[in-house]
Amino acid sequence: MAKKNEVTRRQFLNYSLTGVGGFMAAGMLMPMVRFAIDPLLKEGAKQDFVPVMDTSEITNKPVRKEFKIDQVDGWYESEVTQSAWVYKDEKDEIVALSPVCKHLGCTVDWSSNPAYPDQFFCPCHAGRYTKDGMNVPGTPPLAPLDVYNKKVQDGKLYLGKPEPR
Amino acid sequence: MRWTESDIAIYEKEREYVDTAVLPLIPISMTSSVKTTVSMGEYISIISGELERQLKGRLLLMPAFTYLQTENSESRVERLKQVEEELYQGGIKHIITLSADVEWKQSEAQLSSALLWMPAIPLEHMDEQYKMETVSAQVKQVLQFVTNTWQSNTNS
Ligand code: FES
Numbered sequence: 264m265a266k267k268n269e270v271t272r273r274q275f276l277n278y279s280l281t282g283v284g285g286f287m288a289a290g291m292l293m294p295m296v297r298f299a300i301d302p303l304l305k306e307g308a309k310q311d312f313v314p315v316m317d318t319s320e321i322t323n324k325p326v327r328k329e330f331k332i333d334q335v336d337g338w339y340e341s342e343v344t345q346s347a348w349v350y351k352d353e354k355d356e357i358v359a360l361s362p363v364c365k366h367l368g369c370t371v372d373w374s375s376n377p378a379y380p381d382q383f384f385c386p387c388h389a390g391r392y393t394k395d396g397m398n399v400p401g402t403p404p405l406a407p408l409d410v411y412n413k414k415v416q417d418g419k420l421y422l423g424k425p426e427p428r
Numbered sequence: 429m430r431w432t433e434s435d436i437a438i439y440e441k442e443r444e445y446v447d448t449a450v451l452p453l454i455p456i457s458m459t460s461s462v463k464t465t466v467s468m469g470e471y472i473s474i475i476s477g478e479l480e481r482q483l484k485g486r487l488l489l490m491p492a493f494t495y496l497q498t499e500n501s502e503s504r505v506e507r508l509k510q511v512e513e514e515l516y517q518g519g520i521k522h523i524i525t526l527s528a529d530v531e532w533k534q535s536e537a538q539l540s541s542a543l544l545w546m547p548a549i550p551l552e553h554m555d556e557q558y559k560m561e562t563v564s565a566q567v568k569q570v571l572q573f574v575t576n577t578w579q580s581n582t583n584s
Contacts (some may be wrong), residue, residue, distance in 0.1 A: 386575045387486035
């Protein structure tokens with residue numbers, strides 16, 4: 264006679280199968296979940312400052328400097344080239360602007376349009392910015408160029424991340 | 429813009445601004461002169477990647493058009509024309525094809541895209557700095573070519 268609390272053969276099998284099945288499912292799912300959220304787990308190593316040029320080379324005419332940074336994009340870690348327009352403004356302060364056009368992301372050039380020799384010019388849709396990086400109203404870009412975080416150490420200019428204003 | 433979901437989403441929104449497709453022509457061979465074939469492809473990929481980075485707001489970098497080194501030129505041209513046709517149908521106005529394979533030069537007249545041929549410079553043994561300079565010198569010329577294509581078409 265089965266007592267009330269006794270587990271029948273059928274129940275026992277059911278329980279144990281669910282248990283095993285559950286383990287198997289978990290075993291399969293865990294790596295998948297981990298894989299999916301992995302990039303979130305190791306929150307991006309903060310972008311460090313990279314030496315770009317000697318401060319003594321900087322004049323009041325913007326020059327374009329290229330440098331490489333490590334970029335973590337999802338699962339890929341890669342070296343990407345970045346560039347900056349570097350010059351000294353009237354107050355002798357160093358300015359480093361991102362050349363990425365705020366319209367659709369082309370690279371802007373200094374003084375490349377003969378009609379506007381004192382402006383940054385975007386070859387893609389004729390966007391323009393004044394020397395301080397402000398977008399010229401009436402051209403496609405709707406925001407000023409990003410400004411790099413910067414620091415000067417031992418006569419060298421270091422650039423960090425470009426920040427929107 | 430690149431051939432990725434996120435870039436294409438922007439493309440769909442900004443179609444009127446993106447009127448140019450860049451199509452790298454990349455040969456395949458596993459049996460003869462493998463290394464030269466690879467170096468042509470690698471060089472063209474680097475240059476097209478850089479081109480995209482600098483002019484991403486107006487051009488769409490397509491997946492490469494690949495062909496076997498042994499494929500005869502009629503058949504290559506025929507296939508490439510179909511791709512061109514598809515792109516024009518999709519609203520692209522300018523197609524820039526990039527190749528390091530001199531054989532495309534002979535077929536240039538049959539194509540409606542602007543073919544940009546350049547010899548592959550072997551980057552393998554260069555140090556980083558020199559590599560960057562070499563590539564950016566080449567890219568400068570390519571940029572010039574592309575912006576000229578745009579200008580000659582807006583003025584005409
Ligand atoms: S991307 Fe610069 S004006 Fe459109």
